Amino acid sequence: MAAEQQGTNRMEREVELLWGLDQPEPRRGPKPKLSREAVVAAAVALADAEGLEAVSMQRVAKELGYTTMSLYRYVDSKEDMLVLMSDAGMDAEPPAPRGDGDWRAGVEEWVRGAVDLYRRHPWSVHLPLSGPPSGPNGLRWMEAGLRELTHSGLDAGSALRMLMMLSAALRDTLRIELEMERAARAGGETMADTERGYGRGLRRVVTEEAFPTIDLLLRSDVFGELAPEEYGGAGGPADDIDFAIRRLLDGVEVYVERQRAAGRSAGKGE
Amino acid sequence: MAAEQQGTNRMEREVELLWGLDQPEPRRGPKPKLSREAVVAAAVALADAEGLEAVSMQRVAKELGYTTMSLYRYVDSKEDMLVLMSDAGMDAEPPAPRGDGDWRAGVEEWVRGAVDLYRRHPWSVHLPLSGPPSGPNGLRWMEAGLRELTHSGLDAGSALRMLMMLSAALRDTLRIELEMERAARAGGETMADTERGYGRGLRRVVTEEAFPTIDLLLRSDVFGELAPEEYGGAGGPADDIDFAIRRLLDGVEVYVERQRAAGRSAGKGE
DNA sequence: TAGATCTGTGTATTACTTACACAGTAACGT
């Protein structure tokens, strides 16, 4: 820890942390019995099993069979540990490049992969993180997403902007969905129950005058108060995301076509 | 507090909380000197001034000139207080309906309004919240967004899905941006510094073989390592969001046209 | 083998949420 790095900048320091560039290997003293990876792995396992709020330094240490303070030999602070967890949680290979040129399918595959990742580590959407991906895993996923998006004909800069929006939308959508699932489970309800409860709650405060469109939604039973018990099928959250993403990809398509039609001379203006 | 409500459901209880439906007015005893609104307002003011991490029950109480425990007469838990803050923070009227039928301008106006809201209360993106809007302010914004989106010709259900994606994307994008701004300020850097630091950090770990597209981005100086000091102009975050949103709206447009062309008989399938 | 360096531990500090009992106050029923 506390290396001789001159990483002036916060982002630069984060890169160093995530790539282990700040760990000078010790030349003397006892062999370390733990490692940064072991600590982070234990934290990830704990978060997987009991959620992010179970992850305290004391608890992680106990899980490893060491004292609380021993962790601080491997990690400067809990905050750093969380940063490391964020990259460690992206522990799956992003989809490989496709043979055909179907970039839309490529992007959708990427999205499915990302959703799987979040579902595997639901705590990761709650990390108090603050920046674009910097770690090895994060950059791998970023690279894969950019690759698919540029195949649409988008220039790299625009692809980056679309990917940022897409990731943001995914992450926050899943945050809400996963949190609702957890709350439902905790209360012994099904997700359909929860959704119905939302509808029932809204009905008590939504009037046609004040909220005409929401009122319309309630009348058309969008929140499934009258729906059967099954959940996750058509109309489930996965479908919701898919629909919105398809519109986004439509938009990319017409943009690229329009650019191409304009003889790619007009620059990047709308 | 602890009303006689039978709100079985978590979402239902949240609606009750946010609309004050759970507060039976006391018939005896001393007049309450505080109120739920006062507590929440103090918490919001504190968060505005010093960030969400400064908001502890002790600190809010001190700000009000009361003891910590007095707050619990007005709020069941800190978690409830945060939920109340989330709605209280949306303290601006959403844009009014436009005269002309320009739904795209309407949506973009809505987005600008939402961004202003987040900028005014930067802490709100860090609230550990978990669900669609339920409070008076949240529903007002939701209604306004749905109104604009349905003007595109989208049915209410699809408009809801698009709005969810849009809000999610906005929220998470701003979360990252605001957090980077804060970190930059805290470290005495400018945002341009931070962005440059990101680029510099990436350069240390990104190879053309492993990350060809990211490498391309670095070569084209997307992260402004060579750029002048000004920030927030063209290429700034606001522009990034705008670009992505315009693609999204393009997508909505072609979808609506396609539906219309299909004689609106084929239902909601792609 | 002496000295420098590193590890894991124990202890203490500070801050946080919240349960609980209590003293005082205002309205209600008689």
Next chain:
DNA sequence: ACGTTACTGTGTAAGTAATACACAGATCTA
């Protein structure tokens, strides 16, 4: 008017958390 009841804000204490600091012992270097 007056006791009863319901409610207020307070004080105290329990339990958990992050982490600074000093130390005993281990291991390498000279």
